[in-house]
Amino acid sequence: QASPSAWIDLEIPERVADLMEPVLGDILETATVQDAIEYLRAADHARQITYLYTTDADGRLTGLVVIRDLLLARPEQSLTEVMLPDPFALHARMPAGEAIRAAVHRHYPVYPVVDAERRLVGLVRGWRLFERQAIEITAQSGQMVGVDKDERVHTRLWQAFRMRHPWLQLNLLTAFLAAFVVGMFEDTITRIVALAAFLPVLAGQSGNTGCQALAITLRGLTLGDLDTYPIGKLLRKEAALGALNGVLVGLVAGIAMWLYATRTGAPDAPMLALTIVLAMTGACTGSGIFGVLVPVTLRRLGADPATASSIFLTTATDVLGMGLMLVLATTLVL
Amino acid sequence: QASPSAWIDLEIPERVADLMEPVLGDILETATVQDAIEYLRAADHARQITYLYTTDADGRLTGLVVIRDLLLARPEQSLTEVMLPDPFALHARMPAGEAIRAAVHRHYPVYPVVDAERRLVGLVRGWRLFERQAIEITAQSGQMVGVDKDERVHTRLWQAFRMRHPWLQLNLLTAFLAAFVVGMFEDTITRIVALAAFLPVLAGQSGNTGCQALAITLRGLTLGDLDTYPIGKLLRKEAALGALNGVLVGLVAGIAMWLYATRTGAPDAPMLALTIVLAMTGACTGSGIFGVLVPVTLRRLGADPATASSIFLTTATDVLGMGLMLVLATTLVL
Structure with a gap:
């Protein structure tokens, strides 16, 4: 549960990278289902992991594993057999507005973020994008009469x-x-x-x-x-x-x-x-x-x-x- | 992935019940972890199940099971040992606006919906609430000059x-x-x-x-x-x-x-x-x-x-x- 102040004091960022959290749940694509389950058992932040992301030796994002599918698979299977290959990902330098438009009809709880070489560099929670969108829309009635998008009640007078x-x-x-x-x-x-x-x-x-x-x-x-x-x-x-x-x-x-x-x-x-x-x-x-x-x-x-x-x-x-x-x-x- | 028309033509509903989907993933609280895994293996809509919801004999919601936790538990454990007891739930007759306020700092992907007797009656996807919120906020600049909240470009002239x-x-x-x-x-x-x-x-x-x-x-x-x-x-x-x-x-x-x-x-x-x-x-x-x-x-x-x-x-x-x-x-x- 996010604290109320996270909502209230949110700075309005310009890029996906500004909304990003560190990567959690990345695993080499050569691992097996059993490896993935053991990785989850050992992970400090297992509760915060929604999906596992498979990467190649260069750290490039190659697939997404739904944890439910680990349950349904046999332990000796390779992750490449249960993963969703080449999953949708946001780009770190993409403007936040573009990311919101891309996410509107997807509604995933978490999006992987990649760099120009498609290396996995972070995660963005879906609600962060929606929160950003709500803040954007509340700016409209002000913009109509010449108030800047970024102005809020706590903006300084000058x-x-x-x-x-x-x-x-x-x-x-x-x-x-x-x-x-x-x-x-x-x-x-x-x-x-x-x-x-x-x-x-x-x-x-x-x-x-x-x-x-x-x-x-x-x-x-x-x-x-x-x-x-x-x-x-x-x-x-x-x-x-x-x-x-x-x-x-x-x-x-x-x-x-x-x-x-x-x-x-x-x-x-x-x-x-x-x-x-x-x-x-x-x-x-x-x-x-x-x-x-x-x-x-x-x-x-x-x-x-x-x-x-x-x-x-x-x-x-x-x-x-x-x-x-x-x-x-x-x-x-x- | 929702179709674009789901976004564009969404009727503005007044109650949580209007945003509700049928229950998926409900299971008796007396079941074991192994039972739950078998239930998931057999379920037609396993891919759409994010959480399992435990109910008592009267259909009342008693707990929430994160699927990841099934992986980390022993098969013979009772669900009551791995579930989150008495989870947050929306009420079917709650106004949508109130539900949005309740959800703002939670950001769960799915919310269980209960009736007055706390019987599980449906699910609401978190993005439906955020979508509803965005639609609500875009009404503001019109409301300021006497346009009804529900008016959109396709509202009839009369x-x-x-x-x-x-x-x-x-x-x-x-x-x-x-x-x-x-x-x-x-x-x-x-x-x-x-x-x-x-x-x-x-x-x-x-x-x-x-x-x-x-x-x-x-x-x-x-x-x-x-x-x-x-x-x-x-x-x-x-x-x-x-x-x-x-x-x-x-x-x-x-x-x-x-x-x-x-x-x-x-x-x-x-x-x-x-x-x-x-x-x-x-x-x-x-x-x-x-x-x-x-x-x-x-x-x-x-x-x-x-x-x-x-x-x-x-x-x-x-x-x-x-x-x-x-x-x-x-x-x-x-």
Whole structure:
């Protein structure tokens, strides 16, 4: 049983070698079943041995022996007769992520690790790979907003600052784009100041709708669902969902605008209400599409699909949502 | 080796019984080591047997026998001498999440499952629990914005709509709160329309800063880091990080406001710039604090700490960010 601190304080390593334990249970392939049983009887760590690994004279991994099979064999048989020849092995310099993908459908309790010459150099417990995978996945919601994969609650303030700050400056830069769009319509806002109050409503709704599509797409990429589900089908579904959610949320927001405009004496309350319904529908439809496109594009570019995805997405949804509202207001109301 | 589709199409079950396989390798505790070896030799599925489980006459689980120990024992010994008595077992009706937590520090390849009378009713492979855990964690970034835990890319449109829409309406309701705050300052915006363009900048920055703190807090709750790291310390760290990030991002935004105000002939450009710096610093500090408090409070209330956390957070950061900017502008500039 691993101590709780082994789970909590695990450093995030980059290579299989970092997850490796020393070899246990290696035996020359020329040994007999009886030799193997005697080896197990004499071994200090027999309880920790799950499989025996056979090696040749140069220490190269040649086979795997399931201990149960020793029971079922005759003592004088050679290990080469009961072993699984040329077993699956991880490479010491393989990135941990690649090892996890290789292990996902195998689920062995222990994996042998070999070097470039296929010499047996260590063992990796299967649960260490799964633990590593869980830690990797818990990083995603942070990565979406510019938190580094390696940051945890116990990361020091300065290190966290150094890793997060550049993304916040990027977020600011992209926010200026939205501000620039709003700025182009200063005249419209001066004449219908009610629109100012609905700027954060449009931005917030389209942002959240887009983040729903983004989260589902990322989940699909992570769990491999998108290996079999076509991206085009997902795009159409999220666009339809965005439109549907946008119309219904837009109707409520439109009514709110009608009441607000009437009360504050803004011009043409019905047309302002229509502006909100149309802008919300359009913005949420676009958000659904962007929510799928952003992580898929990041992956195509060779990046982690989660990286700053929420920052890129909200830039698009902000510009689209607020821009559409201001264009429509200028066209329909003024 | 499991087929890839077992991973991709896994339905998300709620109980240990849903992850269970039929019992393999159960043997009466009165048997001898020799009996057990003969049982293994005769078993159809010997290759799938990792441990033997001893039961009493009523079928109750009494012990676990490691096959390696059969090799090391004398044939005439009773299984009760080599077995691990009263082994750890999962309960068939236990929620899967609880079973995962119980298994996290054990990492056995297989767990026996018992019913209320401790009768052996099935087995659960350790990797099934880890797979279930990975699927659970990949749901988090969606849950934050109101996507149901069970939604995947292949979820049907209507079902996705039904699960997501209520949260979007809630998001709208909370957005009205921010709109209401902005609406209270219509007069200020009419006189300094440059502020309208900076509304989304403030909302976007404080929202993203808060989501960084939220993501790290959620990660800490998920990985158990916060069992040992005090919440108060995290709160202070995130407040400091928010302040630091806020000042630096605020300075850049303040310069932008100065240039923008000068060019558009807004009153008192330096004071407007100062307003932005102060508002950004205050809003980002508050966002850091809210980012920690939202998931911690959700958990204290007995809810999943991820549930709609981003919706609750951005409501707070929107009101704080834009409210602070408009209050300061009204006080300092007008």
